[in-house]
Amino acid sequence: MFPSARGTMLSDMSLVVLMRRMNLEYVPHGLRSTFRDWVAECTNYPREVAEHALAHRLADPVEAAYHRSDVLEKRRSMMQTWAKFLAAPVAPAKVVPLAKRA
Numbered sequence: 843m844f845p846s847a848r849g850t851m852l853s854d855m856s857l858v859v860l861m862r863r864m865n866l867e868y869v870p871h872g873l874r875s876t877f878r879d880w881v882a883e884c885t886n887y888p889r890e891v892a893e894h895a896l897a898h899r900l901a902d903p904v905e906a907a908y909h910r911s912d913v914l915e916k917r918r919s920m921m922q923t924w925a926k927f928l929a930a931p932v933a934p935a936k937v938v939p940l941a942k943r944a
Contacts, residue, residue, distance in 0.1 A: 891916045
């Protein structure tokens with residue numbers, strides 16, 4: 843998704859450095875976590891497809907031995923749905939500050 847200038851996989855630290863330079867309070871892991879929660883709560887995509895998109899390995903070695911597909915077309919569809927979700931306008935909301943604890 844984020845290729846490096848050399849055409850290889852982008853280092854995880856590259857995104858951390860970029861986000862720090864942009865003075866963002868967030869971390870790349872938060873982006874991955876948000877994606878994973880969105881798949882689980884807002885879609886019907888199978889868990890395995892989301893895990894493949896996050897480049898997670900199957901924990902069960904027996905299951906991993908039999909699951910050889912990269913489910914590329916399902917991942918492509920899921921990522922297109924994710925892109926539409928991210929691009930959709932968000933309705934303004936009223937933010938209510940919570941009282942600080944004493």
